[in-house]
């Protein structure tokens with residue numbers, strides 16, 4: 001009996017000490033298993049009861065229960081204290097959380113200069129009754145050259161260095177003028193449309209040339225269309241696009257096999273009054289090739305040149321974008337560099 005009482009006393013002391021010196025939930029759990037587990041130290045005391053007299057049992061039994069209850073209670077208390085500390089820590093870290101605080105903003109996207117200019121152009125031409133058409137970039141020789149009055153072996157083919165595909169008679173289109181023929185075949189006059197897209201030329205790349213660039217083409221077919229119509233349309237467009245109401249045009253003769261007569265239109269420099277590097281100190285900037293659609297081209301598109309006439313014009317859209325945004329190197333515009341693009 002004395003032996004059992006000593007053991008209970010020892011166990012009481014050692015369990016309290018073990019609980020109090022636990023530094024973490026893991027340590028605490030180990031202590032629980034050691035003392036309160038099914039095969040733990042307290043459970044192991046129970047068999048000792050069997051050897052005791054009934055009288056002694058009445059004394060020792062409750063003491064054992066008391067020990068167990070006490071260890072359980074201490075264990076729960078200690079566990080709770082760990083939870084409290086954890087919560088306090090969490091609260092502490094949230095205390096300084098200011099939802100109104102200013103933080104670095106995430107990188108914001110912006111429209112590519114091309115996209116921006118596409119929108120300005122399509123908005124303008126839609127407002128004067130033009131529709132927007134599209135055409136293939138991989139094109140047959142017929143639509144890119146022949147139908148546009150540029151037969152095989154004609155020297156005009158050398159004006160545009162061509163990427164020929166491995167498929168016979170197929171090219172990467174050298175201009176957006178292929179859309180003229182597709183559209184004539186698709187619609188009946190009056191036709192008023194523009195088309196914007198990529199074109200390809202087998203040229204060496206430098207600050208102002210790339211093997212891919214963009215053009216923007218327009219076409220109007222109706223009865224009695226005259227050169228004055230295309231000049232007036234170009235004037236209104238350029239004044240709007242370059243945001244200069246006083247912009248003046250200068251018209252020179254120009255040669256393109258698919259128009260007759262053909263003209264080239266220059267605009268007065270919108271960036272200076274007495275010469276700058278953009279206009280190469282000439283006060284004029286070359287803008288657009290245009291003219292009245294050649295009868296052969298109308299015929300190729302299935303339109304009777306005796307009944308209808310039309311104008312066509314073609315811009316180097318890439319040049320327009322570079323002019324509008326003051327971009328001096330085409331390679332930057334085509335680089336996809338975020339550093340460069342985020343300026344716009």
Ligand code: PHE
Nearest residue numbers: 175177256289290312313314
């Ligand atoms: N297609 C011509 C070019 O690429 C531009 C142009 C289009 C000229 C329409 C006149 C009329 O140079």
